[in-house]
Amino acid sequence: MGMVFNTPQQVSSPENTELEDYPPVKNSLRVKLSDGRYLTYAERGVPLHKSKYRIIIVHGFGSSKEMNFPVSQELIEELGIYFLLFDRAGYGDSDLNMKRSVESEALDIQQLADKLELGSNFYVIGVSMGSYPTWGCLRYIPHRLAGVALVVPIVNYWWPSLPKSLTKLDFRKKLIYWTLQIASHAPSLLHWWVTKKCLPSNSVVERDPTFFNEHDMEVLKNSKGFPMLTRERLRHKEVFHTLRTDFMACFGKWDFDPLEMVDPFPEEDERKVHIWQGNEDKVVPVDLQRCISQKLPWIRYHEIPQGGHLIVHYDGVCDTIVKALLIGEEPHAHAEDIPDLAVNGLLTVP
Numbered sequence: 001m002g003m004v005f006n007t008p009q010q011v012s013s014p015e016n017t018e019l020e021d022y023p024p025v026k027n028s029l030r031v032k033l034s035d036g037r038y039l040t041y042a043e044r045g046v047p048l049h050k051s052k053y054r055i056i057i058v059h060g061f062g063s064s065k066e067m068n069f070p071v072s073q074e075l076i077e078e079l080g081i082y083f084l085l086f087d088r089a090g091y092g093d094s095d096l097n098m099k100r101s102v103e104s105e106a107l108d109i110q111q112l113a114d115k116l117e118l119g120s121n122f123y124v125i126g127v128s129m130g131s132y133p134t135w136g137c138l139r140y141i142p143h144r145l146a147g148v149a150l151v152v153p154i155v156n157y158w159w160p161s162l163p164k165s166l167t168k169l170d171f172r173k174k175l176i177y178w179t180l181q182i183a184s185h186a187p188s189l190l191h192w193w194v195t196k197k198c199l200p201s202n203s204v205v206e207r208d209p210t211f212f213n214e215h216d217m218e219v220l221k222n223s224k225g226f227p228m229l230t231r232e233r234l235r236h237k238e239v240f241h242t243l244r245t246d247f248m249a250c251f252g253k254w255d256f257d258p259l260e261m262v263d264p265f266p267e268e269d270e271r272k273v274h275i276w277q278g279n280e281d282k283v284v285p286v287d288l289q290r291c292i293s294q295k296l297p298w299i300r301y302h303e304i305p306q307g308g309h310l311i312v313h314y315d316g317v318c319d320t321i322v323k324a325l326l327i328g329e330e331p332h333a334h335a336e337d338i339p340d341l342a343v344n345g346l347l348t349v350p
Contacts, residue, residue, distance in 0.1 A: 028065075028093040031115040039112055040093040041065060044083035051082035053146075053326050054118045056109060059085070060128030060154075061246060062228040064092040069127070071318045079326060086112055088133065090242030100245045102254050106136030110144055121146040123325060127312055128283075129154045132250045138273065139256050142264035147272040149325045152281055152309050155288045156251055161259035161295065166287055180251050183244050190244065195235050213280040216308035263298035270328055271300045276321055278307025300324070302331065 028040035042065045045051070059067045065085040075081070089108065090096035097104060113122055123146050126134030131153030137145060155162070157173045167173050182190045212220065233239050265272040277289040286303065293301035302324070304311050311317050323329040 028087070030093065031112060033108065033111050037089065037095040037097060038093075039086055039089070039095075039108060041084060041086035041112065041116070044085065045071075045076045045081045048082050048116070048118070050080065052080035053123065054082045054084070055123040055125055055322070055325075056113065056118075057083060057085045058109070058124060058126040058130035058133050059088065059091070060130045061250075062243065063127075063130075064228075066092070067127070069125075069312060069318055071322055075319050075322065079322075081322065081326070084112070084116065084118070088130075088246070090238065090245065096238060096242055096245070098241065098245060100249045102132055102136040102249060103140050105133030105249065106140040109133060109137055110141045113144065120144065123147045123149075125149045125151065125321070125325070126153065127151045128309070129246065129250055132156070135258050138261065138264055139258075145264065145272075147274075147325050149274040149276065149321055151276045151312055151321060152278060152284055153275060153289070154250060155284055155292070156254065158251070158253065159259055160257045162288070163291065166285075166291060170285065172283075172285075176251050180248065183248055184252075187241075187244060191234075191237075191240050194240070195231050209282075211282045212310065213278070213282060213306070213308035215280075215306060215314065216310040219310050219313045259292060259295045261296065265298075271298055273298065274300045274302060274321070274324055276302050276304070276311065276317075278304045278309060278311045280306055281309045283309040 029042065030038045030040040032038055048054070057067070057069050059065065065087045067085065069083070069085070071081070071083075087094035088105065089100055097108075109124065113119075121144060124134050124137050126132075126149070128151070131150045134148060134150055134153070138148060157167050157170070157176060179190070182193075209217065228239060228243075234243075263271075275289055275293060277284070277286055279286045289301065289303075293299055304314075304317070307314065307317075312321075320331050324331060
């Protein structure tokens with residue numbers, strides 16, 4: 001188990017990627033996919049033609065390409081990093097895919113990389129629910145990957161090899177199960193519920209201590225919240241169906257079991273796949289990630305002491321993630337260190 005954290009450094013995003021409202025203004029760069037859908041994207045860091053490393057960031061539930069993934073300008077210039085962020089199907093300005101699946105999400109990423117000429121290999125970082133497309137990349141397009149980081153990755157409770165003893169008493173499993181059943185068989189009922197009964201007019205679900213630890217709560221105090229998850233936004237059918245299909249693809253039946261996967265980089269001297277987890281994450285229990293890391297020894301597993309689900313918003317964490325992914329720099333563990341918090345960014349990733 002790779003333990004983190006040495007003293008975080010203050011960082012600032014290379015560009016202002018804060019999302020002021022949703023949906024974004026309809027002036028995004030976009031590419032047309034083979035099925036006729038459009039994906040919109042944003043580029044950060046050094047210009048593509050000058051870059052040494054190319055990283056695709058995969059956002060999570062209710063987020064977009066405007067998510068804040070704060071990497072220091074110094075590190076970006078030192079290593080020559082180009083970042084590509086994009087709106088997954090239905091998010092932001094991208095077209096909805098009602099047939100969304102783990103495989104389709106991975107193939108969207110491959111097509112986007114080809115359209116923008118990122119080259120034969122690139123890195124992928126998936127955050128929270130953006131992890132299921134990232135697992136899809138490991139399964140369906142491993143030959144295109146230079147390395148992968150899964151940050152607080154969501155776990156599908158119905159992966160066949162996940163021990164039931166770890167999940168049978170988990171309230172999250174029951175909540176997800178019933179939501180999945182209603183989303184699959186009675187979507188109109190679910191839409192009525194979330195717009196009439198479930199959410200307040202100004203969403204404060206992100207401040208619920210059931211899902212966020214004290215450090216996450218500090219981040220949230222200075223955020224504008226989750227604009228896509230408000231009752232007003234969810235009244236829009238395209239927003240509702242985007243979230244519904246995303247949830248169903250993540251927690252529905254997969255065509256493969258990640259816990260049975262073999263190393264996609266067997267000829268490499270060092271492990272190229274990383275998982276980053278806060279040991280106080282209330283959205284994804286740390287015991288599940290530890291189980292995954294034990295079953296998949298080819299993954300480098302890192303735990304952040306006192307870290308919650310929002311670790312990408314803690315100062316210095318994104319720099320640490322990127323350095324480990326690109327140059328194999330191993331973070332140091334100091335149990336007495338408490339992550340400083342970047343509380344000036346707009347949170348868009350649950």
